[in-house]
Amino acid sequence: MVESLLSVTMRSLYVSSASSLIAFVVAIALSFYITRMGKRIVEMVTGIFEALVGVPTTAIGLVVYMLLYPGGPLGPLRILYTPYAIIFGEFFVALPVAFTFMIRHVHSAREYVRELVLSLGGLEKQVAAFLLRELTPVLLSSYLLAFSRAIGELGVALIAGGGIEGYTNVLTTAIAIQTSIGNYEYAIYLGLILILITVAIVLSLKILGEYIIWR
Amino acid sequence: MKQALMYSLVIVAIIVAGVAGFFVGYYYGGHREAGMQTNSIVVSTTTSLYQIGILNSFFNEFRNLTKLNVQFNVLAKGSGEALRLLSDGSACIGFTHAPSLELQYMNQGKIERLAIFGYNEFIIVGPPDDPANVSKASDAVDAFKRIYEAGEKGLAKFVSRGDMSGTNVRELQLWKLLKLNPEGRPWYLKSGQGMAQTLLMADNLKAYTLTDVGSYLNLKSQGKLSNLADLKRDFKYLINVYAMYLSKAPSCDNQFTWYVAYKLRDYVMNQGQDLLNNKYKGLVNPAKGNETMVEEAWRSLTKLG
Numbered sequence: 055m056v057e058s059l060l061s062v063t064m065r066s067l068y069v070s071s072a073s074s075l076i077a078f079v080v081a082i083a084l085s086f087y088i089t090r091m092g093k094r095i096v097e098m099v100t101g102i103f104e105a106l107v108g109v110p111t112t113a114i115g116l117v118v119y120m121l122l123y124p125g126g127p128l129g130p131l132r133i134l135y136t137p138y139a140i141i142f143g144e145f146f147v148a149l150p151v152a153f154t155f156m157i158r159h160v161h162s163a164r165e166y167v168r169e170l171v172l173s174l175g176g177l178e179k180q181v182a183a184f185l186l187r188e189l190t191p192v193l194l195s196s197y198l199l200a201f202s203r204a205i206g207e208l209g210v211a212l213i214a215g216g217g218i219e220g221y222t223n224v225l226t227t228a229i230a231i232q233t234s235i236g237n238y239e240y241a242i243y244l245g246l247i248l249i250l251i252t253v254a255i256v257l258s259l260k261i262l263g264e265y266i267i268w269r
Numbered sequence: 270m271k272q273a274l275m276y277s278l279v280i281v282a283i284i285v286a287g288v289a290g291f292f293v294g295y296y297y298g299g300h301r302e303a304g305m306q307t308n309s310i311v312v313s314t315t316t317s318l319y320q321i322g323i324l325n326s327f328f329n330e331f332r333n334l335t336k337l338n339v340q341f342n343v344l345a346k347g348s349g350e351a352l353r354l355l356s357d358g359s360a361c362i363g364f365t366h367a368p369s370l371e372l373q374y375m376n377q378g379k380i381e382r383l384a385i386f387g388y389n390e391f392i393i394v395g396p397p398d399d400p401a402n403v404s405k406a407s408d409a410v411d412a413f414k415r416i417y418e419a420g421e422k423g424l425a426k427f428v429s430r431g432d433m434s435g436t437n438v439r440e441l442q443l444w445k446l447l448k449l450n451p452e453g454r455p456w457y458l459k460s461g462q463g464m465a466q467t468l469l470m471a472d473n474l475k476a477y478t479l480t481d482v483g484s485y486l487n488l489k490s491q492g493k494l495s496n497l498a499d500l501k502r503d504f505k506y507l508i509n510v511y512a513m514y515l516s517k518a519p520s521c522d523n524q525f526t527w528y529v530a531y532k533l534r535d536y537v538m539n540q541g542q543d544l545l546n547n548k549y550k551g552l553v554n555p556a557k558g559n560e561t562m563v564e565e566a567w568r569s570l571t572k573l574g
Contacts, residue, residue: 125518234463
């Protein structure tokens with residue numbers, strides 16, 4: 055009756071990597087756009103996003119439900135209780151994390167990389183390439199952070215996804231639902247998998263961190 | 270140079286892992302795309318029916334008998350939330366057991382009752398040594414009074430669901446009948462969780478709680494409850510009636526949904542009743558043969574409290 059651990063895990067990976075990839079791309083675009091607009095605006099936008107990092111995912115889940123339910127503004131899309139609803143909601147969970155992590159680095163790097171490249175006799179068109187090379191570790195860490203936030207959140211997946219077995223059941227909702235029907239053993243296996251995944255992410259973050267310092 | 274090599278290796282490894290995770294997950298994770306929009310129906314249900322496994326048995330047999338190609342997406346929630354989802358049109362078919370709430374939504378014209386298909390009873394469970402003498406109570410209301418008094422003396426605790434589920438609604442009705450309000454008393458604990466977690470919590474705290482008999486027996490048979498005994502049954506106040514509903518929200522107003530809903534009703538009231546009788550007797554009893562009794566019970570429950 056209970057669906058296999060593998061398929062729940064795989065669905066979880068699919069949903070959270072999709073949402074964090076989208077959030078990541080948007081965060082890059084946003085941070086590059088914002089950093090062109092002067093220090094004041096950067097500070098302001100960063101402050102807003104820093105505040106958003108702390109919003110409970112259940113609150114985001116409720117807002118997403120209100121948007122997506124059949125009478126809501128996005129109701130005609132008919133994506134409530136599908137994986138797309140979770141991807142949509144987890145995008146808002148992952149975006150602030152990815153953005154706040156990368157914005158300061160992008161902001162400072164833009165200034166010094168350009169000066170450095172030009173003063174060493176580089177060309178204007180080489181600046182972008184160096185900037186990208188310089189920022190790669192930061193961008194990767196911010197992607198991983200966004201991913202681990204998305205895979206570990208419960209609120210959106212439960213409220214907008216519904217935890218439908220065989221369709222929208224991800225690791226966290228499976229833990230919640232199996233716990234609520236007293237099936238603790240199965241929930242513990244799921245919990246262990248979730249811990250393994252997040253630990254793996256933190257470890258790779260650490261390794262990346264080493265190289266940021268080394269640089 | 271060695272460090273630079275390591276560095277690029279790590280990055281490549283992470284990118285490969287991320288992209289591979291995405292695609293493997295995409296193909297493996299039961300990504301049901303074909304026909305998803307057309308032949309699936311969202312069903313909200315009280316957790317107890319899901320936990321006992323009745324709903325899955327119903328749906329499997331229904332599909333086998335009718336050969337209909339329909340996918341039921343089951344949301345296991347408390348009755349309060351399940352009914353809210355029905356009235357929103359987020360779910361189209363619902364299985365619940367909270368008559369007074371159900372009547373409210375029916376009066377608002379948001380849901381339509383398809384059938385009352387089964388019943389069992391709530392029981393008061395608590396520590397086997399029974400410090401509140403619940404087992405000697407004359408009826409359920411008296412039992413709650415005893416728990417209240419014992420609680421005030423510091424002898425007993427009570428765990429409430431606190432989530433507007435069918436069980437919680439019934440418990441609140443009983444307190445209301447007593448004209449006692451346990452809200453905020455130190456011995457009155459709200460779990461805010463499902464029935465299984467509430468039972469386990471009561472078990473760990475050696476506390477009393479109200480539960481449907483199905484969830485209790487299901488957990489008891491798995492050996493997960495060691496400090497709880499079945500102390501008081503009272504068919505008059507504690508009958509538990511399960512009914513199924515169809516949402517009247519515009520999002521459910523299409524031929525397919527209505528066809529399946531009425532087909533499902535016919536199945537549940539015929540072959541489904543035999544299934545309950547053969548496989549789930551004692552956990553949830555079929556309404557067949559007792560139609561007037563359950564209808565009467567449902568009606569009187571809507572008036573309680």
